[in-house]
Amino acid sequence: MxxxxxxxxxxxxxxxxxxxxxxxxxxxxxxxxxxxxxxxxxxxxxxxxxxxxxxxxxxxxxxxxxxxxxxxxxxxxxxxxxxxxxxxxxxxxxxxxxxxxxxxxxxxxxxxxxxxxxxxSTTYGTSYYALKQRANLQPGETLLVLGAAGGVGLAAVELGKAMGARVIAAASSAEKLAAARASGADELIDYSDGELKEKVKALTDGNGANVIYDPVGGDLFDQCMRCIGWYGRVLVIGFAAGEIPRVPINLVLLKSCQLVGVFYGAWSARSPAEAESNFREILKLYEQGQIKPxxxxxxxxxxxxxxxxxxxxxxxxxxxxxxxx
Ligand SMILES: NC(=O)c1ccc[n+]([C@@H]2O[C@H](COP(=O)([O-])OP(=O)(O)OC[C@H]3O[C@@H](n4cnc5c(N)ncnc54)[C@H](OP(=O)(O)O)[C@@H]3O)[C@@H](O)[C@H]2O)c1
Structure with a gap:
């Protein structure tokens, strides 16, 4: 072969x-x-x-x-x-x-x-686990997704909407944001000008997002820590930008926020029954037309x-x- x-x-x-x-x-x-x-x-x-x-x-x-x-x-x-x-x-x-x-x-x-x-398997599996088990995303909360037109990012946009959140999709170009909009995003942010934090604050009455989904890392991560809301959850998904960011840990204290690690492969190996149950729910959302890869x-x-x-x-x-x- x-x-x-x-x-x-x-x-x-x-x-x-x-x-x-x-x-x-x-x-x-x-x-x-x-x-x-x-x-x-x-x-x-x-x-x-x-x-x-x-x-x-x-x-x-x-x-x-x-x-x-x-x-x-x-x-x-x-x-x-x-x-x-x-x-x-x-x-x-x-x-x-x-x-x-x-x-x-x-x-x-x-x-x-x-x-x-x-x-x-990877995209929806990772994003559902991240939003459901790790962030405990609630209906009505604001979810900011970085890299929102990428594989895991676009899945997070769709799943966030299906879970009842207000979804802010953030990406580096108008074409990518159009894809996120077509997948259901409520608000769009082009972060190619480096002004992610200011734009998130403007869309949330200065409060910041309740949950941030970050598969990009690099310089954007610092801005995420500055536009996460009180009691917010910042999901550490990956580092597609290449650089593993360092966190000024005082920001975690000031926002009373949580930095939440997400390692889907390790979790699904440790918790196969729970992972299977998640995937049944994902396939149900597909059959209901709530997600469309x-x-x-x-x-x-x-x-x-x-x-x-x-x-x-x-x-x-x-x-x-x-x-x-
Ligand atoms: N934690 C887990 O369990 C888990 C599971 C699966 C994947 N991941 C991680 O999630 C990340 C995204 O994976 P993916 O498969 O969704 O990748 P992808 O489809 O390529 O999406 C990555 C996004 O990152 C952004 N990006 C910023 N700088 C980049 C650069 N220098 N090169 C490429 N992309 C860049 C791009 O969005 P913009 O251009 O809009 O910035 C791109 O859409 C990876 O780091 C991966 O390892 C983690």
Whole structure:
């Protein structure tokens, strides 16, 4: 089978497409014919050797996938050949077939495309956990989302609306903000002029946001700490800007706010039943039409490097999907 392979740390152009033996599923695994694999920021960190957990070389990137079950291991009871499935797998989605732990897979809902299904595990899983369990977001509260047209950001916009919040979407361009508006954002802030804090204060009668969802980090984080409201919750999601910010800790005292870490992968491994229950709710929201995953760009497998560049160069709007077959 064909697979995109990362043989050593480096930029996307150092990866290759190679012919390798198809994997054989272990007893608790499912062999999936991969149709689509959506990119997340961790994929581009992983190929560069910058992610928090690195697989051994050579590996195929692609942290999530959607496809059709080709075969099942001896102990697998929940799936059969022909089932349409999707899931977050860490890496390995950029290959024609993947052997996946059955517990990492879910059945695709009726009417969902492979492209949509390939990109919902990480984004909606992370953002729902962040807003529900970590922020305890309440109806009527104001939620500020940074990087609001990116993968996890756009999911946070939609889920925040579905949870009854007033959502302020913040991003770096008019095109990105238009996508956030189409996904339901109530207010828009272009932070490319460096004036995030002032604009949030203006939209909240000087009070600041109740919850801030930050997958960007860098310089914007300091401004978040200055426009979080009294008793607010600042969700630390990620550092797409590259720099891990430092916090003047007096600001936490002055706002009586909480800095809340979010590590979805670790939580879903520790609390699989709760994570499963969250995902059932996410799929219900999909079936009710309250969330609609946005596929910003699609690439054929041969153009995996361009797909990765799209994320690395801050071009992605919604999900970037690589069609494997
Ligand atoms: N904590 C968790 O459990 C968890 C789970 C999944 C992902 N994450 C993290 O969340 C972050 C976003 O992931 P994603 O998959 O949603 O990525 P994405 O789709 O590329 O979105 C990232 C957003 O960050 C902003 N950004 C600012 N500076 C950037 C730069 N130099 N390069 C690229 N983007 C930049 C961009 O928005 P603007 O241009 O509008 O600023 C972009 O839309 C990553 O740090 C990822 O590791 C965390």
């Amino acid at each position: 064909k697979a995109v392979l990362c043989n050593s740390s480096g930029p996307p152009e150092t990866l290759v497409i190679d012919e390798i033996p198809a994997p054989a599923p272990a007893a608790d695994e499912v062999l999936v014919d991969v149709y689509a694999s959506a990119l997340n920021f961790p994929d581009v960190l992983m190929i560069q050797g910058k992610y928090q957990s690195q697989p051994a070389f050579p590996f195929s990137p692609g942290g999530e996938l959607a496809g059709v079950v080709a075969a099942t291991g001896a102990d697998v009871k929940d799936f059969k050949p022909g089932d349409r499935v999707f899931g977050g797998i860490g890496y390995g989605g950029f290959a024609e077939q993947a052997a996946v732990k059955s517990r990492s897979l879910r059945r695709m809902p009726e009417g969902m495309s492979f492209q949509e299904a390939s990109g919902i 946005l596929i910003g760009r699609e690439y054929p497998m041969a153009e995996y490097a361009a797909a990765m560049r799209c994320l690395m160069e801050r071009q992605a709007i919604g999900k970037v999907v690589v069609n494997i077959r």
